[in-house]
Amino acid sequence: MNPTVDRVTQRIIDRSRATRADYLARMQALKAQSPHRSTLSCGNLAHGFAACSQADKDTLKFMNKANVAIVTAYNDMLSAHQPYEGFPDVIREAAHGMGSVAQVAGGTPAMCDGVTQGQPGMELSLFSRDTIAMSTAVALSHNMFDATLLLGICDKIVPGLLIGALSFGHLPTILVPAGPMPSGLPNKEKQRIRQLYAEGKIGRDELLEAESKSYHSPGTCTFYGTANSNQLLVEVMGLHLPGAAFVHPNTPLRDALTRAATEQVIKLSKPHGGELGLGDMVDEKSIVNALVALLVTGGSTNHTIHWIAIARAAGILIDWNDYAELSSVVPSMTRIYPNGTEDVNAFHEAGGTPFLIRELLAAGYLHNDVQTVVGFGLERYAQMPTLDGDALTWEPAVAQSGAADVLSSASEPFAPNGGLKVLDGNLGRGVIKVSAVAPEYHTIDAPAVVFDDQNELKAAFEAGELNRDCIVVVRFQGPKANGMPELHKLTPYLGVLQDRGYRVGLVTDGRMSGASGKVPAAIHVYPEALDGGPLARVQDGDRVLLDAVNGTLSVHVGEAEFAARTPAKPDLSAYHHGFGRELFGWMRQSASNPEQGASAFWNHEA
Template identity: 60%
Template sequence: MSLNSIIAQVTEEIIKRSEGPRRDYLDTMERQAEAGVRRAHLTCGNQAHAYAAMGEDKGALVDERAPNIGIVTAYNDMLSAHQPFATYPELIKATARTAGATAQVAGGVPAMCDGVTQGQTGMELSLFSRDVIALSASVALSHNTFDAALFLGVCDKIVPGLVMAAAAFGHIPSIFLPAGPMPSGLPNDEKAKVRQQFAKGEIGRKELMAAEMASYHGPGTCTFYGTANSNQMLMEFMGLHLPGSSFVPPNTPLRDALTAAGTKRALEITASGNDFRPAARVLDAKAFVNGIVGLMATGGSTNLVLHLPAMARAAGIILDISDFAKISAAVPLMAKVYPNGLADVNHFHAAGGLSYMIGQLLDAGLLHDDSETVMGTGLSAYAADPHLGEDGLTWHPAPATSQNDKILRPASDPFQPTGGLAALDGNLGRGMIKVSAVAPERQTITAPVRVFHDQESVKTAFKNGEFTSDTIVVVRFQGPKANGMPELHGLTPTLSVLQDRGLKVALVTDGRMSGASGKVPAAIHLAPEAAQGGPIAKLQDGDIVTLDATTGTLTVLTEGFDARTPVTADLSANTTGMGRNLFETFRQSVTPATEGAVSIF
């Protein structure tokens, strides 16, 4: 199948737009690669420090003839998704040793859990943690003793930050090793119902806690299709995972076999091997387009609209939110996974998962099959599932049909003809909306606004019974410059209750929702943000606004709106406590959300 014309056009637009920075980036990576294996350039003193604690591997390291892998790990045992990484370094080292090579833990990176910090002050550090992770991983690899890197990370800001670091060290190969999802627990729709009951005061905290613990109950990634699992999808579509590895459960023989295989593959694609594949070549425009296609086809996280431009910019590629909108118009929504369906990622994987989807999208001409991956040239290698049998680890072709068409459908018969996200533009600025979980009749709303400066004020107004008619709730001064752009996911139960009462409601904000954005229409990432004097700072209670996801417009209809002076807010409280003072430089230097909300380049 020839490449879809829209996919081809968007790719060419990205390549042309990125010509200068991409050329500069590749020139830098080429100079670094030409210098050869870096250990050879270290002094004896440098090397002695690097090898002092390596025991039986010292000889191989000093000999300098075998490749050395740097492990960058986001392990901690507070994150269920990252707890399984505790055992990975020893398995990686043993596998490398068997191959006559070596591996070292180059360093760790911070890994916070948005599930813990939702609605808490710590959430104001969350987005900036992505940039801290990129910096931390770069420090880890700066010792210049590694021929390849293995990145251990799963969750929200962690994978994007690690990809940014992989791009910064694009002269060496990089492979990402996932941990896999936890077993299915309390169904996500039942959990959502309990949250709504708590929001309405029908149950107490004890019942809510029981439901939450039944949902999040073991090692592995949370099973709804939020940012963490969208990240795993992205790594496969971009060719940075081994095929079919995203949703294999942790602590299983197949999971261990894939970790060992990833280690062996990293050794094969170093400059010392016969198939040199540095990350700079994998992270090209085609890979990012393939990633956006996967995002649309799966109805994935709105957070990736922030992270993909940041990741791409690290590799000299300039993405615009218009790219997302154009690709969304060409790509069908093929999956129904919570919050835009009842299934979780384990059900999705059993129905055929990413391998089935990639095969379908390739057949439909919606993916670049000639993109370079860690497995070789051609994304078709990812239309296969891993199997562990008597012959060891092998890959078999993906199933030709969906194993459950209520969860996963072919590209020729999708759940809807377009993707899960849409761009918004108008006299309120530019932003995004996730529509995959929003009923068609709710994708357009014209209503008066209620303006708030924090999400707790919205909840208070709800408890006071102040929402009695169709309303667009505006929560502003939530952008990256104002307070680090925390997720406003805590508003989902409140707004869902209002919608269930028969009201038409929507959210408009310069903040974020999350990968769990649900059935209430939410115009998010609005830029310019209120703290920059953006149009959202001109809104007043009662202004009439139209949000139309079908046409991609977000418009204030009130006469004289454009002539108003933006309001300001006292944001001084956002700069102290819980480490927020340490992030003032980030808030001051951060780019707009439409450019990835990046603070380090």
């Protein structure tokens, strides 16, 4: 193993010893009671299978056959989740073929950040993760099940499903992806058109036409944002079938993988002699593997929040220092938009996750000695699925990348590090992803332009007030203030300013997610402004240093003068009502800081 990866892993193991032991003890107690149908009264059991066929009822009366819980985030508004409509029928048929039963145990909400960007609904986005976790727990609470299949792909959905399922970590669990849509308008062209629209050089009709050519069919959006980062990380954790992440929906191979996932989770169940559940597989080493995969591929900065929450759900404590230390040694091996011009389809065709895993295992960056849903050893994931007639088989990953400009080898990476840095200073603590930022912009020292609302930036841009070197501070965007929305809407404006020759940066207690691109952005800064964090005392014209090279985020104001300033306290009530936001007040009030997962579940130091 790489010595730094090994050291970080051991540090996490030591830090988590008490919380992990407590979690495993709770899961062992649940496991000792299964299969749970044996504990149900006759009335309970009759309710549980009342709608089943007689054959399924006969099966469920006995404890020696598996009942698979399907937890689905299906809706037909999300392109990524629309293909899930037909998955339960495929799963039920495959379960019957194994002499078992599958039931849709419940559904979870699934919102699209692409639809809600810049809209009030975006302020529910982060907390939808914890809502999904609770929905998953409700679905599994009926104690009818021996195994779980999780159907979900996008941003908060996979983390929410995992957090919820880890409360039932004694059950074997497989995540079932649906795959990306075919490639549409090239990403570089999409970015160009967005910036033209931001400059007022084209109209809404032209922009809508371009966006419709980018997002054009069922399947996940093809850029490497949070949704596709989810899929890659879950596969590297061994919670998918090997090579399953990026196979297109509505294809014979995709259906074969869904059937195979059903058969495999049944084989892992207790009635079939299985002994390991999700909580056994999500351990410290698999979490580190996920972080390495995130950093190697320049994945979504959302996962500096979400994977902390997932880890905590399994009793594992990680922090941003773990990310940063790993990032300093793992190589950058992909160039997928926004870190390059090509998309996840090009990555998959070049060799994809199986090639990546093989390279990282050989170079000592991933732990091989982990439990996966297909057995012990991550090396099993250095295989790509294929159909031989109607039979699903796996072949070794390609010997060489099919597109060296998209997917590199570990020995000849695009960069020697992962491009994620932690920033500390008198403005607080945050993170920055520089994998898509040109080196000359890794340090920006410029006057601050301060906004308390993201919509104010658009007006200032259009008025020409930002045509200068500046660091844009967008504050009161943290989880307690307004739910910590993504600020993707700001990207085209900041990109235009940089293209005009100005040195610009962004500092915010909000999020940027997979939209983090060519403009340096210090994000997730805490303490957030609403908590009286330093950002609340920044004023227009203050010189701010954003230094990703040395990990510094500071304001050039004397300590005494800065401390004596009265923090800004804007009226945020307009963000707390309407569009359902009033229902999430308790989550805003209870949210932990981003380095603790920005969750209502863990709102204190461990």
